[in-house]
Amino acid sequence: MASVGFIGLGNMGAPMMRNLLKAGHAVRAFDLSDAARKAAADAGAAACATAADAAREADVVVSMLPAGSHVRAVMLGEAGTFAAARKGTLFIDSSTIDVATARLLSGEAEAAGHAMVDAPVSGGVGGAEAGTLTFMVGGHDAAFEWARPFLEAMGKTIVHAGGPGNGQAAKICNNMLLGISMIGTCEAFALAEKLGLDAQKLFDIASKSSGQCWSMTTYCPVPGPVPTSPANRDYKAGFTAAMMLKDLKLAVEAAGVAGAAVPLGGEAAQLYSMMVGGGEGGLDFSAIIHLLRGRA
Secondary structure, eight states, X not given: OOEEEEEOOSTTHHHHHHHHHHTTOEEEEEOSOHHHHHHHHHHTOEEOSXXXXXXXXXXXXXXXXXXHHHHHHHHSSTTSHXXXXXXXXXXEEOSOOOHHHHHHHHHHHHHTTOEEXXXXXXXXXXXXXXXXXXXXXXXXXXXXXXXXXXXXXXEEEEEEEESTTHXXXXXXXXXXXXXXXXXXXXXXXXXXXXXXXXXHHHHHHHTTSTTXXXXXXXXXXXXXXXXTSGGGGTTOOSSBHHHHHHHHHHHHHHHHHHTOOOHHHHHHHHHHHHHIIIIITTSBGGGHHHHHTTOO
């Protein structure tokens, strides 16, 4: 078993860290929150005072942070984790950040004598708790193979998407598609309501027809057809609208840099920006149906 430093013990990071403990690894954990550090210690981890302390003496360092600026602040500089870690440490960043930062950090890790993969996740808090996350991994082949057993302790599906930054590229492309498809699904159900078509009837037809998609059959945005969807829990978030907006902005930004056309991605970002601006950013992203009904 390995010594693992874990940085970022939020809604996703904390259960991921606990699954590494369950796999038998010794975990040194850090978060800015005193409560999060205490919870980690109660779970069996060694709580650390700084991110650098968590990285010191670790074989592997896993990070789960809000944005690229946070990851850069933690890893770079004289007080950063790259400087604190022993030569030859593996870094696994599971934050969802911009592709450019992921590639920059991979290069800086190599320059410092380390290996690194970007490994953003899909599956939400439920997947983190159950250990069934999907990891989209960018990095060199050897680093990916080194990271695989640690990722398997936290997830069910591990996909090597290519070189450094490609994990982030896969994540933002997937979530842009998800945001667009959810809006389309919500538009269809909102229109059905106006036309007097029962939501269950539309679901029974469309879920077996050409309109079928994950946003409908697994995460239906209206109460009833899929009992496990957030629509049946007052849109309590599995994945917040604010997080969807963040990912859509990353996708639009990446498209601008790459010269790709994403007109629907741009429209989706504007709609989610309206939803978040209307005070519903903490709701599940499927609650975008409120905006389409004119209730946001």
